[in-house]
Amino acid sequence: MSAKIFIDGEHGTTGLQIRTRMAGRRDVQLLSIPEAERRNAAMREDLLNSADIAILCLPDDASREAVSMLSGNNRVRIIDTSTAYRVAEDWAYGFAEMDAAQADRIRSARCVANPGCYPTGAIGLIRPLRAAGLLPDGYPVTVNAVSGYTGGGKQMIAQMEDQSREDAISANNFLYGLTLKHKHVPEMKVHGLLDRAPLFSPSVGRFAQGMIVQVPLFLEDLKDGATLESVHAALVAHYQGQDIVTVVPLADSSALARIDAEELAGQDTMKLFVFGTPGGAHVNLVALLDNLGKGASGAAVQNMDLMLSA
Numbered sequence: 001m002s003a004k005i006f007i008d009g010e011h012g013t014t015g016l017q018i019r020t021r022m023a024g025r026r027d028v029q030l031l032s033i034p035e036a037e038r039r040n041a042a043m044r045e046d047l048l049n050s051a052d053i054a055i056l057c058l059p060d061d062a063s064r065e066a067v068s069m070l071s072g073n074n075r076v077r078i079i080d081t082s083t084a085y086r087v088a089e090d091w092a093y094g095f096a097e098m099d100a101a102q103a104d105r106i107r108s109a110r111c112v113a114n115p116g117c118y119p120t121g122a123i124g125l126i127r128p129l130r131a132a133g134l135l136p137d138g139y140p141v142t143v144n145a146v147s148g149y150t151g152g153g154k155q156m157i158a159q160m161e162d163q164s165r166e167d168a169i170s171a172n173n174f175l176y177g178l179t180l181k182h183k184h185v186p187e188m189k190v191h192g193l194l195d196r197a198p199l200f201s202p203s204v205g206r207f208a209q210g211m212i213v214q215v216p217l218f219l220e221d222l223k224d225g226a227t228l229e230s231v232h233a234a235l236v237a238h239y240q241g242q243d244i245v246t247v248v249p250l251a252d253s254s255a256l257a258r259i260d261a262e263e264l265a266g267q268d269t270m271k272l273f274v275f276g277t278p279g280g281a282h283v284n285l286v287a288l289l290d291n292l293g294k295g296a297s298g299a300a301v302q303n304m305d306l307m308l309s310a
């Protein structure tokens, strides 16, 4: 029997991409709400409660409302793509590759919080080094990133694509989150196993999908004797046997002159790189992904598949 899936927010950016990924699948039956009724609370409540898995692709407040519409109905499992539950202890964090037990946690969870796009890159780079003891307590981690503008949802897509709007954005590349209080910092800290909050500076470029997340490190401040090669080896060991998150061999990355933020647009994988010079003082850890792929919709479908395999 096929599993019933309702995507609350199916007409938004993340929801649409999840729907596209499910097209043609016979193991799932999509329950759908007409676009004109997308904010009809009674209809949403009915569909939410009729699903086997509800995937919430809504702003944080609307996600909390949807979860309250399901209170008392433990039969329905939830995947939430918003920021609302990512550090909640009774929710499983939906980053299957973050440690060896996480895929099983997701498989058996009732409630799964899909990671933020930037944290997917940052945690993917940082957590294995913390777990291996290479990145010491107190290290001042910084995270710099550029995202495609679809990361800002329908509103930012319109602001970037329609220059006749009053609130149009004309910049081709801009920094934001200038107060350094971005909503992704808490999940980077918790799931990155950091004892200090990272300093996170995001930016957006005039391209629809794609993302680069950078974590530069001073080798002399890592565990004694850490090198470009040992940092790379720790990431390779962590992601051994994974096919969605992969670590680019040093021989390949050392031959690169540049990284294209759009390289993985339209794909659900993430590539990790370690840049630097053998014997040098610094390394730059880089994650390359699609903000709507492994950064959102691709991860949501991956989590749904794990839950369906329980």
Ligand SMILES: NC(=O)C1=CN([C@@H]2O[C@H](COP(=O)(O)OP(=O)(O)OC[C@H]3O[C@@H](n4cnc5c(N)ncnc54)[C@H](OP(=O)(O)O)[C@@H]3O)[C@@H](O)[C@H]2O)C=CC1
Binding pocket: 008, 009, 010, 011, 012, 013, 014, 015, 038, 039, 040, 056, 057, 058, 059, 060, 062, 081, 082, 083, 115, 116, 117, 150, 151, 152, 153, 154, 155, 291, 292, 295, 296
């Ligand atoms: N875009 C991305 O790359 C990523 C997004 N996310 C997260 O996914 C979630 C959805 O984001 P995104 O798809 O980008 O946003 P969009 O604005 O593109 O889509 C959100 C959808 O939710 C609908 N909606 C808003 N409020 C309500 C409500 N109260 N009741 C019912 N429907 C409502 C919107 O309808 P309307 O058109 O009427 O506003 C819209 O269809 C957010 O929490 C976001 O932070 C996570 C990772 C990456």
Ligand SMILES: CC(=O)N[C@@H](CCC(=O)OP(=O)(O)O)C(=O)O
Binding pocket: 081, 082, 083, 115, 116, 117, 118, 147, 148, 149, 150, 151, 152, 153, 156, 184, 202, 204, 295
């Ligand atoms: C470019 C852009 O605006 N990006 C979004 C994050 C996209 C994302 O990961 O969304 P959630 O964490 O909300 O799920 C932002 O910075 O708020």
